[in-house]
Amino acid sequence: MSGHGDGANILKQPKAVWAVAFACVIAFMGIGLVDPILPSIAADLDATPTQTELLFTSYLLVTGAMMFFTSWVSSRIGARWTLLIGLALIVVFAAFAGFSGSVETIIGFRAGWGLGNALFISTALATIVGAAAGGSGAAIILYEAALGVGIAIGPLLGGLLGTISWRGPFFGTAALMAIALIAILVMLPGDAKAQRPAPAKLSAPFRALRIPALAVLALVALFYNIGFFVLLAYTPFPLGFDAIGLGLTFCAWGISLAVTSVWVAPILTARMRRTTVIATVLPLLAVDLVLAGVFVSSPAALVAAVIVGGLLLGVMNTVLTESVMEATDLPRGVASSAYSGVRFLGAAVAPPLATVLAYLGSAGLPYFVGALSLALAAGLVLAFRGKLARIDGDVEPPLVEAEAIGLGDAA
Structure with a gap:
C-alpha cells in the first residue's frame, strides 16, 4: 500500500545519499538543541520564558515562510547549490548566536538559522528521494530516520555542552554543520542541467494549496505541529530538570521517534490505510497531552508522556511525509513547499503560546490546548477523508519514478 522498499535497500545507498543524510542529522539537531538550555538562557540573560520560547518561533517562522519559495530557488540553482547555501547560512548564524550577549540578538540569529534550515531541509528530502536505492518509500524512511537521530542527539548534545555554557550548543552545531557542508561538497555530484525541471513559478506553492488533498494535509499538519511543539518546547519549564536531565529526557524522546518512524510506521501503513493511521494516532497523541496536563506537577509522569509522545510522533511524521508525496501529481518541490510552509507556521505559534497560556492559566493548560489542536x-482527516482518497491508493502516481530521475531538484 505504501510503496516501501525492503530493509536491505535502505542500507545500500550511494555515498551522496549518506552525505545528505548525515547533514540532515545535524540539521535536525538544531530543532531540539536549545531545549536543555532554555532555563539557562532565561537565567543568564535575564529573559522571561516567553522570550526564550521565541528562539523556537523566530527559527520556525522564517523556516515556514521561506518554505514557500524554496522550490523557486532550487529549480533555478539546483539541489546541490541550494543545500550548500543552506548549510553555510546555518554555520554562520549558529556561530553568531553563540557569540550573542542578549536574548533578543539570539532570537534574530535564530531567524537567520531558519532561513538556512528552510533551504537545506526542503531540498534534502528530494535529494535523498532522487538518489536513493529502493524507491521513494525507502528514501522517506531514511530521511525520517535522520530526523529521529538528529532530534535524539540534539537535546543530548545541548545538555552536555550546556553544562559548560549555554553558548556551547551553538558553537557545536556550527562546527558539525561545517563538516556536513564539506561532506556535501565532496560527495554530492553537481546537478546536470539536462535533468533539471522547468523553473518553478513563484506563485506555484500558493496555487498548489487550492488542491483539496494538499490543503487538507497542510491544515492537519499545522494543528499537529502545535501539539508537537507544545510537548517539545514547553515541557522543559514544568519539568524543572538541569541541562543534563533535560538532554537525557529528550534524547529518549528522539530515540522513540526514530524507532517508530523507521520500523513501526511501515508496518502500520502496510496493513492499514494512511488516513486510518493518521486518524488513529492523532487522538492517541491528544490523550497523551491531556495526561501530561493532568499530571504536570509530576516529573516522572511528564517524562513518560514525553517518551510516549515520541513513539506516536514518529509514526505521524513518516505517514504525513509519505501522504504529501502521494497526494498530487505536482512536482515534489511545489507540493513540499506549500505543505511545509503551512505546517512550520503552526510550529512557530506553539512555543510562545504555551508559555503565555501557562502564565494566564495553569501549568497544565498548554497541554490541554495542544490536545485540542x-x-x-483528527477531525479534519475524518471530515475530508474523501478528499484524501489518493493517499490511500495501492499504486504510486506515475510521475513519482519519473520525478526521482531529477536528482532532487525539488523539495
Whole structure:
C-alpha cells in the first residue's frame, strides 16, 4: 500500500545519499538543541520564558515562510547549490548566536538559522528521494530516520555542552554543520542541467494549496505541529530538570521517534490505510497531552508522556511525509513547499503560546490546548477523508519514478 522498499535497500545507498543524510542529522539537531538550555538562557540573560520560547518561533517562522519559495530557488540553482547555501547560512548564524550577549540578538540569529534550515531541509528530502536505492518509500524512511537521530542527539548534545555554557550548543552545531557542508561538497555530484525541471513559478506553492488533498494535509499538519511543539518546547519549564536531565529526557524522546518512524510506521501503513493511521494516532497523541496536563506537577509522569509522545510522533511524521508525496501529481518541490510552509507556521505559534497560556492559566493548560489542536487535526482527516482518497491508493502516481530521475531538484 505504501510503496516501501525492503530493509536491505535502505542500507545500500550511494555515498551522496549518506552525505545528505548525515547533514540532515545535524540539521535536525538544531530543532531540539536549545531545549536543555532554555532555563539557562532565561537565567543568564535575564529573559522571561516567553522570550526564550521565541528562539523556537523566530527559527520556525522564517523556516515556514521561506518554505514557500524554496522550490523557486532550487529549480533555478539546483539541489546541490541550494543545500550548500543552506548549510553555510546555518554555520554562520549558529556561530553568531553563540557569540550573542542578549536574548533578543539570539532570537534574530535564530531567524537567520531558519532561513538556512528552510533551504537545506526542503531540498534534502528530494535529494535523498532522487538518489536513493529502493524507491521513494525507502528514501522517506531514511530521511525520517535522520530526523529521529538528529532530534535524539540534539537535546543530548545541548545538555552536555550546556553544562559548560549555554553558548556551547551553538558553537557545536556550527562546527558539525561545517563538516556536513564539506561532506556535501565532496560527495554530492553537481546537478546536470539536462535533468533539471522547468523553473518553478513563484506563485506555484500558493496555487498548489487550492488542491483539496494538499490543503487538507497542510491544515492537519499545522494543528499537529502545535501539539508537537507544545510537548517539545514547553515541557522543559514544568519539568524543572538541569541541562543534563533535560538532554537525557529528550534524547529518549528522539530515540522513540526514530524507532517508530523507521520500523513501526511501515508496518502500520502496510496493513492499514494512511488516513486510518493518521486518524488513529492523532487522538492517541491528544490523550497523551491531556495526561501530561493532568499530571504536570509530576516529573516522572511528564517524562513518560514525553517518551510516549515520541513513539506516536514518529509514526505521524513518516505517514504525513509519505501522504504529501502521494497526494498530487505536482512536482515534489511545489507540493513540499506549500505543505511545509503551512505546517512550520503552526510550529512557530506553539512555543510562545504555551508559555503565555501557562502564565494566564495553569501549568497544565498548554497541554490541554495542544490536545485540542490535535483533536481538530483528527477531525479534519475524518471530515475530508474523501478528499484524501489518493493517499490511500495501492499504486504510486506515475510521475513519482519519473520525478526521482531529477536528482532532487525539488523539495
